[in-house]
Amino acid sequence: MNREARPVDDSPVTHPTHKTGWIEVICGPMFSGKTEELIRRLRRAQIARLRVAIFKPKIDNRFSEDRVVSHSDVSLPSVAVSSSAEILERASVAHVLGIDEAQFFDADLVNVCKELANRGVRVIVAGLDQDYRTVPFEPIPHLLAEAEYITKTLAICVRCGAPANRTYRLSEESERVVVGASDRYEARCRSCYIKPKE
Numbered sequence: 001m002n003r004e005a006r007p008v009d010d011s012p013v014t015h016p017t018h019k020t021g022w023i024e025v026i027c028g029p030m031f032s033g034k035t036e037e038l039i040r041r042l043r044r045a046q047i048a049r050l051r052v053a054i055f056k057p058k059i060d061n062r063f064s065e066d067r068v069v070s071h072s073d074v075s076l077p078s079v080a081v082s083s084s085a086e087i088l089e090r091a092s093v094a095h096v097l098g099i100d101e102a103q104f105f106d107a108d109l110v111n112v113c114k115e116l117a118n119r120g121v122r123v124i125v126a127g128l129d130q131d132y133r134t135v136p137f138e139p140i141p142h143l144l145a146e147a148e149y150i151t152k153t154l155a156i157c158v159r160c161g162a163p164a165n166r167t168y169r170l171s172e173e174s175e176r177v178v179v180g181a182s183d184r185y186e187a188r189c190r191s192c193y194i195k196p197k198e
């Protein structure tokens with residue numbers, strides 16, 4: 001081929017002067033290690049001496065008002081906020097920003113994460129991808145479409161020991177959001193999961 005004839009852009013690659021941010025999503029059922037994985041990534045960022053900020057919705061006061069706490073009891077200090085807009089207000093000078101229990105935030109969380117990533121922040125979001133009826137749990141599906149990196153975590157099915165991607169509610173309550181842990185929920189695989197009655 002005549003190389004001369006090709007419309008080649010041979011200008012040298014210039015490394016960007018802006019700081020590139022991005023969005024990482026960690027999603028799966030309850031007990032699948034989303035919070036542990038979020039904490040692991042944030043701790044490594046702290047070791048790298050990056051400024052880290054961690055947020056969670058006010059609704060999730062399962063264990064602690066001011067920490068994100070996993071079911072295995074690892075934890076990090078966090079700020080409880082009542083809206084996604086408050087995350088933007090309080091993001092300050094964070095290089096890395098973690099958000100836990102993201103399914104409890106309003107739809108605007110997607111724009112907040114985009115805005116932060118555009119500013120150069122590494123945004124790590126953890127949350128349930130499905131509710132207890134297996135219905136996609138917004139705003140996580142939207143965030144998956146927007147994210148650069150996606151990690152799906154699996155729990156262990158308490159019935160058969162297979163990898164579990166579903167959250168089964170033990171109690172009879174039918175509201176979408178009923179906060180609880182192993183007192184109310186079980187991780188179950190596709191075959192052991194039973195859909196609740198309408």
Ligand code: ADP
Binds near residue numbers: 033156
């Ligand atoms: P998530 O944020 O996804 O709800 P966590 O990070 O809070 O999960 O907790 C994960 C931990 O939960 C595991 O390391 C394990 O100690 C515990 N755990 C309890 N039940 C299960 C289960 N059925 N499958 C896997 N881990 C479980």
Ligand code: ZN
Binds near residue numbers: 159160191193
């Ligand atoms: Zn099973």
